[in-house]
Amino acid sequence: MRVVFMGSPEFAVGALSSLLKSENKIIAVYTKAPKPSGRGQKLTKSPIHVIAEENGIEVCIPISLKSLVEQERFRNFKPDVAVVAAYGLILLKEILNIPKYGCINIHPSLLPRWRGAAPIQHTILAGDQETGVSIMQLNEGLDSGPVLKQKKFLIEKNDNYKTLHDKLSALGSNLLMEVLNEIEKQVLSEQNDDNACYADKVEDYKIYVSDTCEVAYRKVKAFYPKAFVKIENKRFRILDADFELNASLTSAQGEIVNDNMHISLRGGTLIPKVVQMEGRNPYSVENFVRGLKFSIVKKFIE
Numbered sequence: 143m144r145v146v147f148m149g150s151p152e153f154a155v156g157a158l159s160s161l162l163k164s165e166n167k168i169i170a171v172y173t174k175a176p177k178p179s180g181r182g183q184k185l186t187k188s189p190i191h192v193i194a195e196e197n198g199i200e201v202c203i204p205i206s207l208k209s210l211v212e213q214e215r216f217r218n219f220k221p222d223v224a225v226v227a228a229y230g231l232i233l234l235k236e237i238l239n240i241p242k243y244g245c246i247n248i249h250p251s252l253l254p255r256w257r258g259a260a261p262i263q264h265t266i267l268a269g270d271q272e273t274g275v276s277i278m279q280l281n282e283g284l285d286s287g288p289v290l291k292q293k294k295f296l297i298e299k300n301d302n303y304k305t306l307h308d309k310l311s312a313l314g315s316n317l318l319m320e321v322l323n324e325i326e327k328q329v330l331s332e333q334n335d336d337n338a339c340y341a342d343k344v345e346d347y348k349i350y351v352s353d354t355c356e357v358a359y360r361k362v363k364a365f366y367p368k369a370f371v372k373i374e375n376k377r378f379r380i381l382d383a384d385f386e387l388n389a390s391l392t393s394a395q396g397e398i399v400n401d402n403m404h405i406s407l408r409g410g411t412l413i414p415k416v417v418q419m420e421g422r423n424p425y426s427v428e429n430f431v432r433g434l435k436f437s438i439v440k441k442f443i444e
Contacts, residue, residue: 143166143167143222143223143243143322143325144166144167144169144219144220144221144222144223145161145166145167145168145169145221145222145223145224145225145322146168146169146170146171146172146216146219146221146223146224146225146241147161147168147170147171147172147190147194147224147225147227148171148172148173148224148225148226148227148229148231148233148245149171149172149173149190149225149226149227149228149229150173150174150188150189150190150191150228150229150230151188151189151190151228152189152307152311153227153228153250153307153310153311153314154189154190154227154228154229154248154311155189155190155193155311156311156312156314156315157225157227157248157311157314157315157318158171158190158193158194158227159193159315160315160316160318160319161225161318161319162193162197164319164322166322168194168197168199169199169200169219169220169221170199170200170201170202170219170221171190171191171194171199171200171201171202172201172202172203172204172229172231173187173188173190173191173194173201173202173203173229174188174203174229174230174231175203175205176188176191176203191203202215204231206231207231207232207233207234207237208234213234213236213237213240216237216240217240221240221241221242222241222242222243223241223242223243223244223245223246223322223325224237224240224241224244224245224246225245225246225248225318225322226245226246226247226248226280227247227248227314228248233245233280234282235282238280238281238282243325244279244280245279245280246277246278246279246280246290246318246321247277247278247279247280247285247287248275248277248314248315248317248318249261249275249276249277249278249285250262250273250275250306250307250310250311250314251265251273251274251275251276251341252272252273252274252276252292252294253276253278253285253289253292253333254285254286254333254334254335254337254338254339255270255337255338255339256339256340256341257284257285257286257338257339257340257341258284258285258340258341258342258343259341259342259343260341260342260343260344261341262303262306262307262310262364263303263341263344263364263365264341264342264344264364265297265306265341265364266297266301266302266303266306266360266363266364267357267360267361267364269356269360270297271296271297272294272295272296272297273294273295273297273306273310274292274293274294274295274310274313275292275293275310275313275314275317276289276291276292277289277290277291277292277314277317277318277321278290278333279330284340286333286335286338287333288330288331288332288333289330289331289332289333290321290328290329290330290331291317291320291321291328293313293317295309295313301363302362302363302364302366302382303363303364303365303366304366304367344364344365347361347365347368347369347370348369348370348371348372349361349362349369349370349371349380349412349443350443351395351396351407351442351443351444352395352408353407353408354407354408354409354410355385355386355387355405355407355408355409355410355411355412356385356387356409356410358383358385358405358407358412359383359384359385359412362380362381362382362383362412366381366382367379367381367418367424369381371405371443371444372443372444373398373438373441373442373443373444374441374444375444376419376420377419377420378417378418378419378420379417379418379419379424380412380414380416380417381415381416381417381418381424382414382415382416383412383413383414383415383416384413384415385410385411385412385413386410386411386413387409387410388409388410388411389409389410391406391410391411393406394406394442395407395408396442396443396444397440397441397442398438398439398440398441398442398443399411399439399440400439401431401438401439402414402427402428402431403417403427403430403431403438405443414427415427417430
């Protein structure tokens with residue numbers, strides 16, 4: 143089949159790699175335009191952009207697909223199907239209707255649960271016991287199109303954003319190939335909108351004094367490696383943690399109660415295991431506290 147691939151971040155790499163190994167022909171790749179990154183603010187291409195160029199595939203980086211010129215450009219590729227994986231631009235009806243088999247999307251949640259921009263983070267924040275991938279037919283709604291195939295798995299205690307991201311990316315790649323190999327026989331399953339919930343983009347990675355210890359723990363897992371606390375106006379990232387439930391704690395909310403940086407929160411204690419101070423490397427809590435030039439005990443998170 144003639145495939146247009148539309149994706150940008152690392153999550154989409156597995157799917158593009160699987161397509162490249164298949165008998166399908168990738169006729170074009172759509173991805174986000176290079177953007178400044180790093181200390182030097184050097185223009186950096188998306189992971190998908192790099193792979194496409196390495197394989198001699200035409201790369202398209204429109205800032206929008208609303209113009210008639212871009213729609214005609216897409217139409218001229220004569221795609222049988224468009225595969226979408228975390229592309230980043232809205233596909234209008236004019237684009238959705240061009241491929242013979244439509245535009246199919248790899249979505250890392252068990253739709254209709256967690257439609258939207260940040261399904262992996264919200265899966266962890268909600269304490270879900272399982273997650274999975276949905277291969278869906280895109281329509282004009284927000285992740286509301288019919289599902290072609292879905293597969294789930296249990297979330298393990300040690301999973302965080304990074305591990306789930308990688309598992310879901312690999313599962314999505316495999317499921318995509320199953321769908322494409324049987325695309326003429328696929329049965330569409332309409333989503334039940336009554337069961338839908340939404341995963342808004344996450345922009346606040348802070349653990350607050352008002353959080354329960356379990357919520358704080360979930361933030362560490364969901365926001366890895368960005369979850370942080372502030373102590374005396376210094377930012378401390380918590381890269382791994384555990385927690386203990388204890389409804390009868392006597393320490394004040396947000397108090398650091400011992401040399402291992404345990405933090406008293408509502409309902410129990412957050413137990414950091416790996417931390418990182420601004421401008422420094424990550425360390426185990428034991429090594430981190432040993433290297434401090436000041437005592438952290440009896441201080442409070444802000």
